[in-house]
Amino acid sequence: MDGDVRINPYLAGNFAPVRTEDDFVAKVTGEIPRELAGTLYRTGPNPQFEPRDKNYHWFTGDGMIHAFRVEDGKVTYKNRYVRTPKWELEHEHGRSLFAGFNPMASDPIAMGKDGGVANTNILFHAGKLLALEEGHMPFEMEAGSLNSLGYADQYKGRVTAHPKLDPKSGEMVWFGYGVGDMPLSAGMSYGVTDASGKVTRRSDFQAPYSAMVHDFLVTENYVLFPIMPLTGSLERAMKGLPAYAWEPEKPVQVGVMRRDADVSTIRWFNAPASYVFHPMNAYEADGKIVAEVCRYDAAPLFPMADGSPGQRTAARLTRWTFDLSGKTDAIKEEAIDDLDSEFPRFDERLAGSAYRHGWYAGDPTNSKSVKLNAIAHLDLKTGQRQVHAFQGGDMTSEPVFTPRSDDAPEGEGWLTAVVYRAAENRSDFVVFDAQDVAKGPIGVAELPRRVPFGFHGNWVSA
Ligand SMILES: [Fe+2]
Secondary structure, eight states, X not given: OOGGXXXXXXXXXXXXXXXXXXXXXXXXXXXXXXXXXXXXXXEEEOOSSOOSOTTOOGGGSOEEEEEEEEETTEEEEEEEEOOOHHHHHHHHHXXXXXXXXXXXXXXXXXXXXXXXXXXXXXXXXXXEEEEEOXXXXXXXXXXXXXXXXXXXXXXXXXXXXXXXXXTTTXXXXXXXXXXXXXXXXXXXXXXXXXXXXXXXEEEEEEOSSOBOOOOOEEOSSEEEEEEOSEEEOHHHHHTTSOSEEEOTTSOEEEEEEETTSOGGGOEEEEESSOEEEEEEEEEEETTEEEEEEEEESSOTTOOBTTSOOOOOOOOEEEEEEEESSSSOOBOEEEEOOOSEEEEEEEOGGGTTSOOOEEEEEEETTOOSSOOOOEEEXXXXXXXXXXXXXXXXXXXXXXXXXXXXXXXXXTTOEEEEEEEEEGGGTEEEEEEEETTOGGGOOSEEEEOSSOOOOOOOEEEEEO
């Protein structure tokens, strides 16, 4: 681990890829509730070959889907690569050809070819299972076999990995950034896919500056585009400096638009520099828009514009308020929690509406290391928090909420997550009672091997 043979941290420990595609029957301990029937799909980066870039970034590895199917208290597991055009081309050549974020550093064979990795999120909309990554179109997978079906080419461009499913209209609302002919541009798109799966709207506009825009916010009537100064620059990349870098002298600018209006009506609100990968939820209240977000003081995991290392930082849940009828374009920011947090989730039947219950993966030691070793439940009405901390270096994925039944009260149901057991170098699928997180997992399904750290997942009911 010294000198020139330093191992890239994103290829070590449980960041390291697994290179087998398996089907396992998991060994269950405790009780997986009989009413819990469906599949937890998860995804994350899992490079097929040794990356050609010695500064390989975690965000750029090939997507691999991990499916945990739950039926009658039993759990089966299946994992498959997302066979993107990039995956197929590299498979044919038996080596890595694409160089992550820097379009200048790829093998000539890869120049001008699609480098999508579909590694960030997997969700089900209008009968289709979509593997998502913000640089590319959604990629369709077959829900049972996890066979790759190919790009959903009606999108004709980049789509976020964090579209929002509108529980009232059945629409999928989305955006894209870096849109246009030039890489790392400030071009953005706003789009809507209707409940039948057809793209019915796509409107392009320009962001105030080019940035990595990972997620956004949608309420019943509004959409919010957060532009935060993790900036993108082709000019910088061509000089051998970071394609994406933290530039804290630029402000946060959040564009607010009515969903039924034209992109020319976007009103820009602002705040001092900060970074948000993930909001929890957003809603309208008394002429204002309120949102809870996991806010960092600086973008983690990325360098400064001169290539020097970025700040070590962790996110805390923060409430953003946008006063639509007031005279100010300032975003009001209030800290609402004091635990390092990431991967916030809620009862998505209330997406875009006022809600009470939120969950996240956290770090009770507040180590600012992005080590997520706990699951927390925050009651936004009472401020009460319940935490279950895993021990011995074990780490958890994002906790995904599933209601007990379609008409169960908000927040009544289960959380499912994947936990890395450090001492055994192995992973477990775990189930929590969402209203009694402190009790720990009520059911555990043991896998014979580990599931690498990943990003996001969603529950699809049977
Ligand atoms: Fe994300």
